[in-house]
Amino acid sequence: MAHQFHHPYTPYDIQLEFMSALYDCIEAGKVGIFESPTGTGKSLSLICGALTWLRDHKRKEFLKSIDGLSADDDEPDWMLEYSKKERTQALTQKWRELEERLARIRKEEERRKKLAQNPHRPSKKQKTDIVASNDEDDSFFELDEYESDTETGKSVRIPGFSDIEGLSASTVALLDRFKGRVTGSKESENDNENQTRIYYCSRTHSQLSQFAQELRRVTLPSSLPPLQENADAEQKEHAELEEVIKHLTLGSRKQLCINPRVLNLGNATAINERCMELQQSGVAADKKCSYLPRKEFEDVQLDFRDRVLSTVQDIEDITQVGKQLSICPYYAARKVIDQCEIITLPYPLLLQRSSREALDLSLRDHVVIIDEAHNLMDAISNIHSVSVTLDQLRTSLFQLTTYARKFQTRLKGKNRVYVTQVIRLVSALAENLQSLSQKHKSSEAVVQYSDLVSGKGVDQINPYKLTRYLQESKLARKVDGYVEHANNKNDKIASGKETRDKTTVPVLFQVQSFILTLMNPSDEGQLFLNKTDGGVILRYMLLDPTNHFRDIVDEARAVILAGGTMSPMSDYADHLFSYLSSAKLDTFSFGHVIPPKNLTARILAKGVLGNDFNFIFDQRTSDSMITDLGQTIANLCAVIPDGVVAFFPSYDYLNQVLNTWRKPSKTGGSIFAEIEKRKPIVYESNNQKKESNTDDVLLEYSKKVESGSGALLLSVVGGRLSEGINFSDKLGRGVLIVGLPFPNIHSAVWKAKIGHIEKQTFAKLTQNESELPVSKRREAEITAKAAGRDFFENSCMRAVNQCIGRAIRHRNDYAAIVLIDRRYETQRIQEKLPAWIRQSLVSSTSNIREGLRSFFKSHQ
Incomplete structure (x- = not known):
């Protein structure tokens, strides 16, 4: 069946082939790898192919919801027809109200732009925000009482299987992939929440902005079914309304924050932490961020939603809407998600489960398109890799011990136990890293986890409990807040004036991130020691991106990887989608539009x-x-x-x-x-x-x-x-x-990467063999070596x-x-x-x- 893709120009044959293959791949719920050279209109082909499928899918779902109505045995047929007509009119009315509202907003926006061009118009001052004072009492930095669920006999928390005690990291990773299938949240009554969406992901916001420009060129027919010949005047009215493409671009707090005192911190981690600090219960109401969406101002959130949906907007446009309405775009954007057809976001927000959960993003049964995907495996590895320097370990150890001494009489129960464990662990890491750097003469070397955590009783620490404690207790935030408070207080006494806000990454957050990565399954990554002029660096590098991307594939309806130069493609099948059958994975390499x-x-x-x-x-x-x-x-x-x-x-x-x-x-x-x-x-x-x-x-x-x-x-x-x-x-x-x-x-890194590929390949070839003949073992070794070279x-x-x-x-x-x-x-x-x-x-x-x-x- 030939599809009409509503391309804004006359498409070339290879563009038609691309869009048809994309449509079929999404419809079949597959993983597709698409290579189309730069200059062949790849972005428009992705837009037209995917959105044409989406509008067709929505139309089918509309008809299915009508046809799914059934009459009771004792009801006549005319009652069923009446019910179907009522349902059709209700859904159509809801659709019409939204499109009319968005049309009015577009007209208002045009009027606003004309007014903005008038140099004599009065300007409205933007309000500035008040940030939390640095003069809080020390008690603000006390840890809340902490009790581990598994230690008090309480039931395991429902949100994720990773809360169960005693599981290996690989088992946790496996169970987390099925999170939601057993414990999924109750379906909302909102009709739009379960509508299929497209998530489009690229590397940078500039590329997403270019994509938004291409999106503005496209006009698609309505997702409502075609009208019947005998349709009445009210039904025909909707045919005159244009159904705009509902688009939202998501970003980090650094891109979307409109609080000048927070944004001026500059560093993404510092911005994130200050934002969270201003929402804590201990902060006075008049000192919290005034841009945060509030229930009493829900009409402003709805206004933000409709203005964002009325036209295709990039990250700068959305930030501007937030400023005009004095509402935080980062948080207000969450009200927009359910109404969207296509959401654009950069790599880190899609590829990290924690980032998706922070934004309340579910990929369940939605379509994921990753553009510029030639470096996807490297991107996944980089996002889930982290490094820490010897100086950072020593600094964080000093901060932790300073904090522990200050609050020693107020640290009770589990807090005392876990803070002591963290100090022991960081101390062991620092001492062992120093020792290993002296032992290894080369500038780069592989180090083992056991060598890093030996001594100081670290082997007695339960890593999963400690991980949960670090995540739930907010220890790093409390310690960093206290250190900053103490430093500012001392500086103020010395200079007699206020100090400036910090702009660097809090050291303990970096150390905590490194500790958390050590909980990854050991066969997925490797630890490296690097000696540079700047000091000693300890680096955890993810070698196998499979599991970190598999939860996306398992959740999504279809996953599309697209790029101008995806060749050679064998790596994706062998090292990213090795668990997929050939029937589930399609690859396409299209020619160039040039003669x-x-x-x-x-x-x-x-x-x-x-x-x-x-x-x-x-x-x-x-x-x-x-x-x-x-x-x-x-x-x-x-x-x-x-x-x-x-x-x-x-x-x-x-x-x-x-x-x-x-x-x-x-x-x-x-x-x-x-x-x-x-x-x-x-x-x-x-x-x-x-x-x-x-x-x-x-x-x-x-x-x-x-x-x-x-x-x-x-x-x-x-x-x-x-x-x-x-x-x-x-x-x-x-x-x-x-x-x-x-x-x-x-290099140590590439030796580890190739060794990991060879080990994986050999294990796959011999997994069902209890005793391997010498000839077959040799054959498997040769194949594994070839896989590493490839x-x-x-x-x-x-x-x-x-x-x-x-x-x-x-x-x-x-x-x-x-x-x-x-x-x-x-x-x-x-x-x-x-x-x-x-x-x-x-x-x-x-x-x-x-x-x-x-x-x-x-x-x-």
């Missing part, structure tokens, strides 16, 4: 001076190869017009190349000068810590290209210019990839594919891709390139200049 003649992809295995280009780590530092590379790039710049972007494996190697190119030759010139005869060189530096410096490099490059001289931009794979940057048209007529950017396989190569090739995707940004664009390394000739590496690159790939050496000259001449 084949607009792309040429070449493999360059030999330089113009005769060197074999094999940029493996041990060979790439030779002066002769680097010189040949420079001369070869100079020749390429002579035939590629306008802008050329070259990507190198690392900043260190790029710096080495630049140093070699600048050396004078026997004739007095240099390779650097030779290249600049063709195109001026602009290059990215690792010292550019700030984004503004990256912008300066891009601006300089763009100016040179626009001036007509062209330019060569030297960048790094995985650097700031390798993702999210648009090198369209003249800015990217050529993309050169120098070598293959493999990570350092000898994972390593895939990581490299995903980074390469991201760089390639910087060029060819629209249908009429054209560019040359040159892969400079002999290893690109191997079939195994080529299979990891996107299909739209592979189909244009040719191996070139002697004839590359003429081939490129002919290619660009055809586009003049």
